[in-house]
């Protein structure tokens with residue numbers, strides 16, 4: 768390497784060093800965005816908004832619900848049994864996720880027991896729970912062979928848990944059991960509760 772080449776290499780190295788150091792002198796500067804559409808989607812995303820939407824009302828990405836939409840919070844149903852004037856809020860959103868004991872104390876099954884309701888609960892149980900909890904609720908479903916820790920409903924620990932507790936577990940999950948809120952409707956959850964309570968009695 769000639770002396771000139773050496774100097775050039777040194778200069779080049781120095782300028783890179785200066786450039787690198789120079790880019791750090793202001794910690795608040797976020798720098799150049801190389802590809803901004805990686806951070807801010809060009810497509811209209813319902814849950815994020817970083818610029819005004821020129822098509823939708825109010826410049827919002829999110830649309831208002833169509834007229835006549837019933838909000839989930841007011842999912843009130845009456846079961847036309849003893850007292851058809853009574854409506855029940857099946858959603859029970861107001862119990863915090865960490866308050867299982869409170870749910871057990873405060874929530875009662877708004878769907879009155881009947882043989883046909885229990886029968887519906889059984890079908891729903893077979894569809895959603897049986898593969899883990901087993902036909903008789905003993906925690907011996909096929910999946911439980913691999914997914915450990917499925918308890919027996921009629922064990923001393925569980926045979927007395929109230930319906931609200933069971934509803935809460937289906938809704939929010941507990942420990943190793945995941946929430947089933949996305950696949951089981953509130954009304955169906957309460958029907959399953961009737962059937963789980965049958966299984967709590969053991970055979």
Ligand code: HEC
Pocket residue numbers: 892895896897898899900910914915916917918925928932933936937941942943944945947951959963
């Ligand atoms: C993927 C397997 C699986 C499925 C599906 C499943 N469970 Fe569970 N369940 C578990 C496990 C594991 C536990 C033990 C949770 C823990 O304490 O870690 C459990 C616990 C429970 C308990 C006892 C909660 C307590 O307080 O200890 C109830 C009640 C229950 N499940 C009901 C249901 C119902 C009803 C369904 C259907 C809607 C269902 N489970 C679906 C695995 C499952």
